[in-house]
Amino acid sequence: MTGPFETICSLAKELDAGRISSRELVEDAIARTETLNPDLNAVIAMNKPGALAAADQADKARADGANSPLLGVPLLHKDIFCTRGVRTSCASKMLTDFVPPYDATVVKKLHDAGMVSFGKCNMDEFAMGSSNETSFFGAVKNPWDLNRVPGGSSGGSAAAVAAGLAPLATGTDTGGSIRQPAALCGITGLKPTYGRVSRYGMIAFASSMDQAGPMARTAEDCALVLNAMAGHDPLDSTCADISVPDYSAGLEQSIEGLRVGIPKEFFSSHLNDGVAATVSAAIKELEAAGAVIVDVSLPSTDLGVSTYYVIAPAEASANLSRYDGVRYGYRCDSPSDLQDLYLRSRTEGFGEEVKRRILIGTFTLSAASYDQYFMKAQQVRRLIAEEYQSVLKDVDVIVGPSAPNTAFVLNDGSKSITDMYMEDLFTIGANLAGLPAISVPAGLVDGLPVGMQLIGSRFGEAQLLNIAHQFQIRTDWHSLTPDLEDLTG
Amino acid sequence: MTDAATVRDVAALARLAISDQDMENTTAEFNQTLALFDALSSAETTNVAPMINPLDSAQRLRIDRIETLVDRAGLMQNAPASEEDYFLVPRVLD
Structure with missing residues (x-):
């Protein structure tokens, strides 16, 4: 007998x-999802018959001698990944009826490894948000406190894993969308190096930063899944043709003598005191394990938010121009002419945050603003990336908080749009620089999870996972689970 | 500061409509976001090359060979309106 948090x-x-079959595991996962999801709203599509058939196939394959560690294990995909024959909405009215005729490479690779997908996770619309409140299907609730957000944009994935609906959910991270919700929901989430995992079939937001990764209970699980997810894909021209190491094989190395850089800018006035104390205590654990703590500086950290919120909406405005109501996606009723079709389909099909970012992106890409905003941001992006590269020549890993705060309350009217953007302050740098980064549970503040972020060198996922695993051997924050007894009856 | 007329022009470029009722709020939010970008001007970027790809790598191209990744019927099934193998849109030419 296994529990939901295995x-x-x-x-x-x-x-x-x-001792258990894949069918039993998948049936349990579906039953638990059906019980809890009305309160959590973490899952927005289910594929029960397909999942049970896949589970039976996995059981048969195992009986026939197959022995992959992922074979027959249930998972949920963020609804940004195209799944053949299963609605893929990106949590937008625009794609409410979109049924992809193909699988994303991530979906195919995990399927080929034997994993059984039983549904799709809610998210911020087109991955634009840090609270999962922008979904067309309604906000996701944090399992640790149903009055609070789970973070975003992969908030449904984080909430699903935290609530024990599945041991794994896929996520994507453009400015922190794996790490921030992982932190706020008390799970482990890895954003790999840009280009480590294929983006084919992953609905595009900001193509120079989007990256897929695993969200699970532990770094050990993330390593196992990254083994299957990573690798070159000829269908994504930005996917790196670099061999994939066995991430699970490198987890037991000592971190004695490891040089850990602590950027002073990550412990600035933007950081909640409780989060600061919790992450500082977690850093002490690394030190106790033999790591050498080094003070470092990333002076352009504050510029990251401005840089990101120029570049990401600019790329989004270009990417989302494909939604015109002609070939797929929402089309308005009775368009009077072609321009009316474009205008009303897009105005009615996109939510407010998506339209806000398209507008800003269209503006910064316009001829009159291009040099002042877009070109300038691309230049500052290089400065930021070079600062990270320079620090990572001196230290093995950069460590700090994943998010400035714990989960905030839903519909917090006191937060302005730019306050919300500041939630990404500590995660954005890794996306701008293309670096791998992981968030691991580091403690609780007022009963809410806090995440510690580790940022590594390009293609240094093995080292990040090793450090995270060593931290999790010494701590049990990753084993804490929310109390959902009232919901499960 | 950007005025409502500029925001309306940008919306037209983006093929988005903003109602008269929403224009004041949209313009205020627009300016709030632009104010966030003001910090960029403090960065010294003379002779700094723009970073387009975080790995500074060139796009890898596949061999220019015709392959069928998804069949036409599979692609057409999501069309809001189609006839035979064509997407239907409102008449463009009279």
Whole structure:
């Protein structure tokens, strides 16, 4: 008998020993989702018959001698990944009826590894948001406190794993959309190096920063999943043709002598005191394990938010121009002419935050503003990336908080648009610089999870996962689970 | 500061409509976001090359060979309006 909060590694052992079948696991996951999801709103599409058939296939394959560690393990995909024959909405009215005729490479790779997808996770519309409140299907609730946000944009994925609906959910991270919700929901989330995982079939937001990654209970599980997700894909021209190491094999290395850089700018006035104390205590754990703590500086940290919020909306305005009501997606009723079709389909199909970003992006790309905003931001992006590269020549890893605050209350009217953008302050740098970064549970403040972020060198996922795993051997923050008894009855 | 007329022009470029009722609020939000960008002007970027790709890598191109990744019927099934193998739109030419 397994509980809902088992890790993938633990489930793999149970499956391998024949103590449980994939069908039982998937049935349990579906039943738990049906019970809890009305309160959480973390899952917005289910594929019960397909999942049960895939689970039976996995059980048969295992009986026939197959032995992949992911074989038969259930998962949920963020609804940004195209899934053949299963609605993929990106949490937008624009794609409410979109049924992709193909699978994203991430979906295909995890399917080929034997994982069983049973549904799709809610998210901020087109991945634009840090609270999961911009979804056309309504806000996701944080399992630790249903009055609070789970973070975003992969908020449904984070809430689903935190609530034990599935041991794994896929996420995507353009400015922190894996790490921030992972932190706010008390799970482990990895954003790989830009180009480590294929973007084919992942609905585009900001193409020079979008990257897919695993969201799970532990770094050990993330390593196992990244083994299957990563690798070159000829269908994504930005996907790196660099060999994929065995991430699971490198987890047991000592971190004695590891040089850990602590940027003073990450412990600035923007950071909540409780989060600062919790992350500082977690850094002490690394030190106790033999790591050497080094003070470093990333002076352009504050410029990251401005830089990101020029570049990401600019790329989004270009990417989202494809939604014109002609080939797929929402079309307005009775258009009077072609311009009316474009205008009303887009105005009615997109939500407010998406339209806000398209407008800003269109403005910064316009001839009159291009040099002042877009070109300038691309130049500052290089300065920021060079600062990270320079610091990472001196230290092995950069460590700090994943987010400035714990989960905030839903519909917090006191937060302005730019206040909300500041939630991404500590995560944005890794996206601008294309670096891998992971968030691991580091403690609780007032009963709410806090995440510690580790940022590594390009294609340094193995080292990040190793450090995170060593931290999780010494702490049990990743084992804490929210109390959902009232919901489960 | 950007005025409502500029925001309306940008919206037209983006093929988005803003109602008269929403224009004041949209313009205020627009300016609030632009104010966030003012910080960029403090950065010294003379002779700094823009960074387009975070790995500074060139796009890898596949061999220019015709391949069928998704069949036409699969693609057409999501069309809001189609006839035979064509997408239907309002008449453009009289």
